[in-house]
Amino acid sequence: MSTDFAVSTKVFEGPLSLLLDLIERRKLLINEISLSQVTNDFLDFVSILEQKDLHKITDFLSIASTLILIKSKSLLPQLDLSNEEDTEIEDLELRLKLLQIFKLASKGINELFAKETTYSRLQVKKQVIYFTPTDQIDVLKMKWFTDQVLHNFPKSDKKPEKRVTKTISLEEMMNKVINRVHQHMSISFNTLTKEHKEKKNVIISFLAILELVKLGNVEASQGNTFDDILVESKDPHLPSYGTH
């Protein structure tokens, strides 16, 4: 799967295009369930991007945080989301649905574009030219208008696609989700995830633990809130469970 992503890295213009593609590849409808299913793929992609294309990463992080929220919610139904978080999820679905419509529409546009073009007149009757200035034209005004043009030059010349969504680091995002979940079940995975240097892997482990708890394969126990938590296999004979 990694190579598949590596090949297509360049194709995606942004996180929403990528997400839409992941959903469409699996022939899913856009909803919380499908979003939760493609979360791991999305995070895989982000980690590849992290190494290659640093300035684009911020666009993807904000979407990643929403996805992790959705995924956590699907694994822990008792997770209580704030209004802001609910809106974030609703907005993401809306954005994807709109983008899907527009991607389809732009295919239709592309098929028609420049195929049977209509043309303006090539030559408009030559008019006799009379020099007709107005008192709007003087040296200072001309300088002022030129300054306006200079002032309006786009600033970020080296980074065409500047981030638009709010900035959030992978770390902040992770902590945010963990804290939310922490309120609902006492699980911490400090020890479990210590060996992971990549933040993405920590998140994946975290999601994996949640999934195992949900399936009843592991048990999480904790002394006090914010203590380190022990994650134990419920049944020692059960083979390790694949979480895709």
Next chain:
Amino acid sequence: MNIKQHIESIIFFKGQPVTYKELAKLLENSEEKIKKTVEELSFDYKDKGIHIVYNEHECELVTAPSGSDLISNMNKQEVETELSNASLETLSIILYMGPIARSMIDFIRGVNSQFTLRTLLIRGLIEKDPTSKMPLYIITLDIIKYLGLNKLDELPNFKEIRQEIAQFIKNNSKDAVQ
């Protein structure tokens, strides 16, 4: 000469898009009346070698699309042949949702559209809505010309798609559209 003939005469003479506002002023009539007459005119011309393209603000006399092969051979002006995916995507958002603010375009695309919009503006495919104080983007008549249409709602499913989008936005989110 009646108003219809006057409009014909003026837009032929101008050889470029003429706004209803300008026509209304010249012909001392309301913009609505002008717009209605332009629609009639466009219909009168539908089987001719010349067509009338128009949108909410302006109209222009152009060659009919079905003769485009012959005309394109004679044409020396620059024409667009292809658009990038980013341009196409941005264009169709403006086409179906315009007049629309850049923030909304960015919201839907999930990326900053500043440079794509600039490219489209430079090519004359979109412009800022002259009737709005806020910077809202609309498509120009050039798009309609490139698509070989008289007006936008001749696009397949144009109204349905516009409605579908409006419905989505209405149902889905109270504060997505700012």
Next chain:
Amino acid sequence: MNIKQHIESIIFFKGQPVTYKELAKLLENSEEKIKKTVEELSFDYKDKGIHIVYNEHECELVTAPSGSDLISNMNKQEVETELSNASLETLSIILYMGPIARSMIDFIRGVNSQFTLRTLLIRGLIEKDPTSKMPLYIITLDIIKYLGLNKLDELPNFKEIRQEIAQFIKNNSKDAVQ
């Protein structure tokens, strides 16, 4: 498209007299057939705001004579009205950067300048550089005198502004090509 529509389309597009010979060649038909069709066309247009004038050799699409007052009125209005900000901006860029190609003006301004250039040309404020093979725009001598200048480098910050714009073009020329 039938031959009548093709003729309509071509003579509209050309905007100047077109000979039957040329039309016959383009449409792979006899000159007689062309001439007969032009006569028919002229009849079709007799009640319109556009007319077809023709003689033994050539034909042309023109505005109907009864609307000529309005057209000349419009011409007068066009050169008597105030210039738009877009026109003034374009003029100032040509003043500082001329001789300059249209594509560069568009790129610097971030919008399409096709129509504003036309307005400036008609009013004698700019012209095409007669010494260049490429279409480059320069300011007219009249406007230099009007501004009270002897040479363009007397303009305030002339060198600095030229440099800054050149730098912008250099930094962004990759995007310019897309």
